[in-house]
Amino acid sequence: MTMRSFGLIRQCCNALVRVPLAREKSPVSLPISHLSRSLTTAAEALKITYDEKSEVATMHLCRKPVNGLSLEFITQISIALEKLENERSCRGVIISSGCDNVFCAGLDINEMLRPTPERLEIFWKTLQDMWLQLFTTRLMTVAAITGHCIAGGCLISSACDHRVMAPNFKIGLNEVKLGIVAPFWLVDSVKNLIGYRQTEWSLMKGHLFSSEDALRLGLVDKVVPQDQVVLQAEADMAEWLQVPDSARHLSKTLMRRDTVVRFRSGREADLKTFVNYIPKESIQKTLHSYVESLKSKK
Ligand SMILES: CCCCCCCCCCCCC/C=C/C(=O)SCCNC(=O)CCNC(=O)[C@H](O)C(C)(C)COP(=O)(O)OP(=O)(O)OC[C@H]1O[C@@H](n2cnc3c(N)ncnc32)[C@H](O)[C@@H]1OP(=O)(O)O
Numbered sequence: 649m650t651m652r653s654f655g656l657i658r659q660c661c662n663a664l665v666r667v668p669l670a671r672e673k674s675p676v677s678l679p680i681s682h683l684s685r686s687l688t689t690a691a692e693a694l695k696i697t698y699d700e701k702s703e704v705a706t707m708h709l710c711r712k713p714v715n716g717l718s719l720e721f722i723t724q725i726s727i728a729l730e731k732l733e734n735e736r737s738c739r740g741v742i743i744s745s746g747c748d749n750v751f752c753a754g755l756d757i758n759e760m761l762r763p764t765p766e767r768l769e770i771f772w773k774t775l776q777d778m779w780l781q782l783f784t785t786r787l788m789t790v791a792a793i794t795g796h797c798i799a800g801g802c803l804i805s806s807a808c809d810h811r812v813m814a815p816n817f818k819i820g821l822n823e824v825k826l827g828i829v830a831p832f833w834l835v836d837s838v839k840n841l842i843g844y845r846q847t848e849w850s851l852m853k854g855h856l857f858s859s860e861d862a863l864r865l866g867l868v869d870k871v872v873p874q875d876q877v878v879l880q881a882e883a884d885m886a887e888w889l890q891v892p893d894s895a896r897h898l899s900k901t902l903m904r905r906d907t908v909v910r911f912r913s914g915r916e917a918d919l920k921t922f923v924n925y926i927p928k929e930s931i932q933k934t935l936h937s938y939v940e941s942l943k944s945k946k
Contacts, residue, residue, distance in 0.1 A: 688712045694724045695746070696732070703739040704885055705732050706878075710746030716756030717800045719771045726778040733785055739889055740788035742881045743804060749817070751793040752801030757826070757939055760926050772922045775800075776833075776915055782807040783837065783904060786897045788888050792881035794874055798856065799823055799830065806837040806867070809900065810888060812881045814874035818856035819867060825854040827934030828925070831918050833911040840907065841866050 693711040698704075707728060709715045732738050745751045759771050782789065782804065791797075791805040793813040799821055805811050813819065821838060823830045830851060839847040842865040850857065862868045872880045888896070925931055 690720055690724065693721055694728060696728055698735075698738065700737070702882070702886060703737055703889070704742060704882070705735075705738050705740070706742045706744055707732075708744050708746045709752060712747055714750045714753035715745055715747050715801070716753055716758070717775070718756040718759055719767065719774060721756070722771075722774050722778050726774065726781060729778070729781050729785065729787075732787060733781075738787065739893055740790065740885050741785075742790045742792055742878070742885060743808065744792040744878055744881070745794050747795065749795040750801075751791070751795045751797040751817075752804055753796065754799030754801050754803075757935060760828075760935055761939070762932065763926065765923060765927070768926060769919065769923050772919050775803075776911075776919070779803060779807055779833065779837075780908070780911065784901065784908060786893070788885060788893075788896065790881045790885050790888070792878045793817070793819065793859075793868065794877045802838065802867075803834050806834070806841060810881075810884055811868040812870045812872060812877050812884060813859045813862060813868040814877050815859045815871050817859050819859065819862045820856040821851055822854040822856050824852065826938045827931055831922070832914060833907065833918070836907045836910065838867070840904075 688711050693709075695708040695710055697706045697708070699706075707725070709721075709725075711718070711721050715721075729741070732741055755775075760768075763771070789808040789810070791808040791811045793805055793811060795814065796817045797805050797813070797819040802819055802821055805819070821830045821834070835847060835851060838851075842850075846865055849855070857865065857867060859868065859871045863871045870880060870884070
């Protein structure tokens with residue numbers, strides 16, 4: 649297999665990104681690596697490889713420990729996706745994880761703890777943009793879910809076109825457990841996969857499905873042993889790419905149109921809700937307790 653790194657993507661991972669610092673009033677330009685709260689540097693957090701023969705890229709999410717979606721990380725993913733979209737030879741992207749037993753633990757909760765209004769607003773807009781990009785991309789997208797896939801993690805997997813998961817992990821929307829509510833566009837993309845009632849009760853309870861239940865419901869398409877997830881994702885991608893790209897993409901656009909129209913008309917109101925609610929004392933308290941409970945389980 650001929651693998652090469654995407655030079656362009658490597659460059660973009662070290663790029664200057666204009667984001668407000670957590671506790672500053674106005675945006676400043678800094679290398680994104682200076683802003684990351686992760687144990688990994690920004691350059692290590694996202695790795696892209698490209699296989700010229702299959703015309704498929706792999707996006708490895710490696711923001712340790714749990715691929716928490718920080719503003720910088722979402723920005724990196726977004727830039728990388730855009731570059732891949734613009735790379736004419738690239739037909740598909742597999743999203744995989746470099747974190748042990750975790751595909752993605754969702755939003756980096758630190759982004760919502762005592763945030764500045766400026767950063768909070770940019771954070772949410774960037775997340776909305778990344779979701780839209782992934783949900784509508786011309787590329788065939790496959791999520792290789794080698795571990796837990798929670799809330800914002802499920803945002804990524806449910807925006808893809810196909811999902812392969814390892815057994816004995818959890819997937820779903822648990823936002824209520826943090827005292828918050830998943831945005832309507834994320835709920836819609838899960839509802840598109842598992843239907844109204846399963847989405848409603850799991851959302852209200854904050855229930856996370858086992859891999860096996862997720863397969864039964866259609867939240868994932870295959871469950872295979874953990875060490876075979878990426879291989880299976882590659883095999884499934886090859887099969888999907890036998891369908892002509894433009895017809896496949898047009899079919900996807902047709903099926904996702906209602907969700908996209910609803911998103912576009914509601915995104916401003918959704919942003920306002922997020923920036924108004926998150927700083928509220930009651931929500932801050934619940935988020936704080938949740939983070940404490942994560943730490944104290946050790
Ligand atoms: C009332 C009206 C309200 C209206 C409000 C409307 C607006 C609000 C809209 C908001 C919508 C948000 C949509 C999306 C939300 C999210 O994604 S929130 C995040 C949800 N995710 C989780 O709950 C997952 C939490 N993590 C875990 O359950 C576990 O970590 C794990 C993934 C199962 C892995 O377990 P394990 O391998 O045992 O690792 P840990 O030891 O638990 O974790 C390692 C360290 O990582 C830290 N961490 C874990 N998850 C996160 C995270 N999401 N963000 C930041 N940090 C995280 C964890 O605390 C550990 O840290 P250390 O103790 O410092 O090592």
